Amino acid sequence: MRQTRREVATAALGALVASSGCLGFVTGQESLSFEADPAVAQESVANDTGYELDGTEAQTITREFSAAGQTRNVEVTNQISTCEKTLSLSLLGEQKLGVFAAISSPAVEIAGRTLNPIREFSNERLVQLLTSQYEGLSNVNEVNSQTLRMLDKETRVTKYEATSTVENEEIPVFIHVTKVRHEDDFVVALGVYPQQLSGEESNIVSLIESVQHPA
Template sequence: MTSRRTVVAGLATTALTATTGCIGFLTGQEALTFAAEPAAVEASAAENAGYSSDGPRTESVERSFTVAGQERQVVAENEINTYEKSLDLGFFEAKLGVFTVISTPAVEIAGQTLNPIGDYSNQQLVNLVQSQYEGLSDVREVSTQTITAQGTQTEVTKYAAKATVSGQQVDVYIHVTKYRDGEDFIVAVGVYPQQLGGEEENVLSMMRAIQHPV
């Protein structure tokens, strides 16, 4: 059994490390780093939907913020888990089903949440997706519904769009949702061809099966 003294010593060490980091940040000597806990889809839910992942990856983003009138650097370590599914449209087959779950730290300093994702609407999120991927165009909202993920009610917005895959233009649906769990924001995006309407329930089932942290 861990002794009470060991627990107290561990807490003291953690507090000292955190304080040291904040002092370095406030004096401008170093960047303050926030790391998200990884998120994933429960394994059986992904398997039942026919999706597979090659494992999570970490992407770091560095931003400047003004704190107490002075510019400081913040590093946010985001965790990204992408699942793919090969789909046959008759004229060609490719990994057209894509589901991505992202956990990104809230980045709270002095009670202020600095991560802009916290204020993003689903429309802003899908605009961000469109800006990051070439060949995605004509994005327009179709419908909205509410689901429960990790015990939290979250709004899922469905968009219609056109995507270019392997030189072929494909009409697709995009589902986007976002919610907060603990110290992180969770963003989930699912994309699939419109002619495979049954894929919508697979995407929604994976959203409902998100786990964080894993």
């Protein structure tokens, strides 16, 4: 169950460096490496909302690109910090069904250009990546949006309804997604919880507003 919850939090990262193939050719270097600083929800807020910090995991993606007879490697390390909460549903009993993730990805700046494709990703695009790479999540539709502050910046947080398959049971869930640029990284916040437990929305809002970077 734990691995499934982490997959929800990290599925949107798979394509973040897919269009960064020009980096090595811009600089002429054989290889380039970029690493994000971790972002994490404030521990006291996690405790107050009943979420348990589950640590930070580095995800390194390496791509090899060829052009003009030259081959270059680009290595990008993203950081994924997760919190989980045990919730009770009649169909499943007590399970870790609440998840919050703070995901940081390096901006990747070369010659004044920001080349990480996440720079252009809307909340809708982030959710599309999530559903395309995580087979247990489907039927995603936007519900509404609100403006919150994360890392001292105003950001649009979009709420989606979706269906999540957990232990062969289909569970209606809400997903909250937002993104900001902070220092040298992009920080994505993602919260997922069962629709039946709609009171969790206020907890996800508190966690979004508490994100710290670098952590």
